Amino acid sequence: MSKPTPISGFPEWTPAQRMIEQYVLDRIRSTFELYGFAPLETRAVEPLDQLLRKGETSKEVYVIRRLQGDPEGPAGDDALGLHFDLTVPFARYVLENAGKLHFPFRRYQIQKVWRGERPQEGRYREFLQADIDIVDRDTLAPHHEAEMPLVIGDALRSLPIPPVRIQVNNRKICEGFYRGIGLTDPEATLRAVDKLDKIGPTGVTELLAETAGATEAQAKAVLSLAEISAPDASFADAVRALGVSDPLLDEGVEELVRVVQTAAEHSPGLCVADLRIARGLDYYTGTVYETQMIGYERFGSICSGGRYDNLASAGNVSFPGVGISIGVTRLLGLLFGAGALSVSREVPTCVLVAVTNEELRAASNRVAEALRSRGIPTEVSPSAAKFGKQIRYAERRGIPYVWFPGTDGAPDEVKDIRSGEQVVAAAGEWTPPRTDLTPSIT
Amino acid sequence: MSKPTPISGFPEWTPAQRMIEQYVLDRIRSTFELYGFAPLETRAVEPLDQLLRKGETSKEVYVIRRLQGDPEGPAGDDALGLHFDLTVPFARYVLENAGKLHFPFRRYQIQKVWRGERPQEGRYREFLQADIDIVDRDTLAPHHEAEMPLVIGDALRSLPIPPVRIQVNNRKICEGFYRGIGLTDPEATLRAVDKLDKIGPTGVTELLAETAGATEAQAKAVLSLAEISAPDASFADAVRALGVSDPLLDEGVEELVRVVQTAAEHSPGLCVADLRIARGLDYYTGTVYETQMIGYERFGSICSGGRYDNLASAGNVSFPGVGISIGVTRLLGLLFGAGALSVSREVPTCVLVAVTNEELRAASNRVAEALRSRGIPTEVSPSAAKFGKQIRYAERRGIPYVWFPGTDGAPDEVKDIRSGEQVVAAAGEWTPPRTDLTPSIT
Known part of the structure; x- marks a missing residue:
């Protein structure tokens, strides 16, 4: 197999960047939930005729078909496409489940979407959106339109990004x-x-x-x-x-x-x-x-939306809504590109437990278990190489502590490999400073 | 627009079920991170020739193409398919980024995958997997094969599921x-x-x-x-x-x-x-x-994997690995179907702030802000209807508390609508019992 190459428009972050993205998503989700939005995920596909109801976007749709299916068949799988936003699927979901939902219905939805656009800076073919919407039956009170920016203001203020x-x-x-x-x-x-x-x-x-x-x-x-x-x-x-x-x-x-x-x-x-x-x-x-x-106006809009009165209706019933969508991939892609975000280490691990020799691996596993049981992310060294090499394993990944199990009755010791400080410690008691427990984003 | 209908094999949970799924995913992720696995997401698509390297799975692949693209074109978009697992994309990612990764490389990956199979109970065309893998360069130490079940054992033990x-x-x-x-x-x-x-x-x-x-x-x-x-x-x-x-x-x-x-x-x-x-x-x-x-053996395997030595290699370098994958959608689909999981409310909201009349909505908004700033999920009533109707709004969603802002100098009061107990409270101080703060899963 020759070395694979990236596919234009389909970005992939490094694990360190993914940690930043997860931090961002956790904060966004937490704000959405503070405002009482319930989570929803819809399937990745919609019937093609639904996706094409609005002419403007039809050029951007990806159609899917089963490799073993009939490519000429007019119905079935061939009539499905990947969603290009989360609003059209949400409107469909509301219509489909109207009888089971309570209105006004507040939901958030954080998912990938796909658009077959020509890729350019800040434009992707696959990207992550974080949406909130409120829909009601028949009429939607105007104060919901005033609420949207407040939610988004709080969500974006909680992130390590410019105002x-x-x-x-x-x-x-x-x-x-x-x-x-x-x-x-x-x-x-x-x-x-x-x-x-x-x-x-x-x-x-x-x-x-x-x-x-x-x-x-x-x-x-x-x-x-x-x-x-x-x-x-x-x-x-x-x-x-x-x-x-x-x-x-x-x-x-x-x-x-x-x-x-x-x-x-x-x-x-x-x-x-x-x-x-x-x-x-x-x-x-x-x-x-x-x-x-502010200061990055050239990047364009990172969060957009609006009120829609006619997206979901069936017979005499309509479901007007208002929503707004954070372009997470776009936002992060721009900030990664500008070198504006970094993380303190590239793994969640706080402590690496050294292994004295392979026969004693079980003892190192027990130390790791004790630390994990108290919420401290811990790895056991993959090899019983010389301690210097095991410390380098931690160093290269940014793991701050290396734990040395005591042998022949000696107590365990833990070393902060940044300062070199090494102290006697017990796996059932030692706790790292809060700032070292999880990777920090700056 | 007529009422849409579900698409066979593409399940969609209700918001309440999605809350359970998120809880499950948070616990799984937390365990994976406790063991030092770094997060990774790969794009949804892979070149078709990569997906078809193993003959057995070719019948299950979904091919994508741009609606406006040339359907007969042999290259470009037409040669992409949706991934059917997370192992093949991971092996490709390792090869593509080998120069930037540190080995052994431990990663977890929680993503949707797609298979064009004939749908049946417990089988889906779109489903969520939660994978861990460890790959090394040239040789992989056998203790990693022993570690996998321990991680999964901890992850699954943390969930509200049978042993x-x-x-x-x-x-x-x-x-x-x-x-x-x-x-x-x-x-x-x-x-x-x-x-x-x-x-x-x-x-x-x-x-x-x-x-x-x-x-x-x-x-x-x-x-x-x-x-x-x-x-x-x-x-x-x-x-x-x-x-x-x-x-x-x-x-x-x-x-x-x-x-x-x-x-x-x-x-x-x-x-x-x-x-x-x-x-x-x-x-x-x-x-x-x-x-x-245990007790649900008829459901089949909910978490599977193994060691693979030949999935990723380029020239003289090979990257043997071992991995295991939790079938999250399958697991939840079976448990939802058996009625074995429920959540205490269908929204994240802990408090609904009543609105006395529309002119006083800003006062209710200020109460909500004060509660949210202390981490209490809060909604403001969508209408200034009679209080009885506002309380029913909360009741229907399982929101446990309704807050009544004081008017004409009277103090605020908060009502536990389950017990009917109502007490004087200040938005800057009142705190619900911990068990009411977030929905609980049983």
Whole structure:
């Protein structure tokens, strides 16, 4: 077998990086649970027709088929694809299990998703997302839209990452405003505005003319709206100053004011109303969120979401929801790339028990058992080589302590191999400093 | 959208079941880390030629392709499949990263795998495995084979499941013995013995004649070996009593004696030498393991593995390894099906803060913040309905406490809705009993 090579877009972390990722996931999960979100996992596959309901994403779907199945068969396995986000599967799960769930239903979901995109920096074909959503039956109270940024603010604050700013907008503002100035294709208009960072105002003006039939004056108004940004409800005055009137616009402004005010009250400085935020996915119908790391704005959004009213409905019943998703792989990939995260050792092990000779391995095993029974991660040396070599085994992995079982009645001793300090110790009593017990992330 | 239906073989747990699964995964992971195994995740896909190196499993592979890709293209995405276990990807990872790893390399890996099998009870097309493996460069010390059952014994003992028995065998015993009695196709012989539970001794005798060219006397000898079972090294005497001589057989007996003796010393009653254990996968070359839950033997093995010497090699370098895998989905599916596991509530929430009226929601939010800041999972009531209705919201989810913020200068009060007891409380001080803080699993 020749040496295998990585597959573009399918990242794999080292064990040390995976320890950092697990730490991050544990903190995120812990915050989600503090807010009462229940855990959920859905299967990796969905029927292809469900995945393709929204045209925009169809180019990104991976189809699966059994190697021994019939590749031409129209039904069965051939009609399954890997999910490209966690919102579409969640909406399907809610419909499928509506009779068993209690509404409003709050769930979090931390899973891999797959997109057959062209890989580039910060874009992956396989990546991990951490989502929260709240869905209700028929109507969803607007305060849930204000709650989302608070949960995410707490979750991200608990991580070893730079501080963040959550940018919030409301699709109703955009749609109502576009309608108010006579533009009839809000989706095309949004898609053009979404490219503002990439192609600039001139590019957007051209694109608006092309794809949304906007005059120069209309394009100018659209851009004026997109330029509005404020950390508080004052954005509403700036919108009104543009002199456009529409009931949907008013509704959107009122909703966004509530989100920004709630955030300002409970978590000052976390949220900013930013009316250029559009979001690529087209199922959003109200509040939308993006999140930047301060000082790393060039990385783009690391956490996004919004309110969706039409993703799940069956017959007369609909399940409006709001959700937000942390792009964990994206976030970590960027921070690993910038060398901004490290861990104190590459194994969980706190103590390596040395082996005097193979005949005495059982004695070393007993020391390890005693330490583990008190929660101290412990390995037994794989070989009874010279102690210097056994110490190097620990050193290379960053294991801080080496334990020497006493022979011929001598007491056991434990050595801190960083300082060289060695003390007499008993496996049933000795405890490392708390900071050494588990690897620490910085 | 019509009501979606489940997809056969792709199980989905309820949030309450997922809480149990997470508890189980946390305990397994904690034990693996206590033994110094480092975490690893590999991508979900492998090149198809890697997945098909072992013929037996090729029927089970799911191939993926981009929906917009060229379905006929021989290279690129079309040559990728979903992994069907975690051992093959791990062996590939070791080869790919050998220069960066320290050997012996101990890792655990908890991930979904996919197999395009025909679904049946306890068999899934998507399921979660929790694996540990140790690989070394060139040679792997035999004590690692003895360590595996001890780790698994500790991991499974930490779970809310029935006690287990680990059955151990050694491929060298089988191969050496078969050779010693003149059978030349050990793999066909093993595959026939593997069906002993399903088709009985008569069936195996017929199958051995058909597929391995065994005479009646040879088949009888094969079955005599398979019948040997002992909780200690006495199995070796029973093997010797069969009067077959072969150096590989002797080597295997010696290795198995060591595994059984180590287990008896550190964890009496955990392991039994059981010479009928064969394992379906054909990459094993030494010790093999299966695990039964006592009282649930009909469920089959919930944790299996073995030693493999030839899975990873490049040029002159080989990386022999030993590993074992807990079938988490299988285990939980069986126990859920038997109604043997339950959780005290279906959400993480310990306290629901009532909302007096929507104008006072911010006050309830502040109570929730104060409780969360001290690690108490808290939700704020989604509506300011009558308190009776808010209490029912908690009741339906199993949330034990409802908090009533004081109005007009009155103090806050908290009610245990199980007992009805209601006491004056301050959000900065009140703490629930430890047993109520998180959902408990029984």
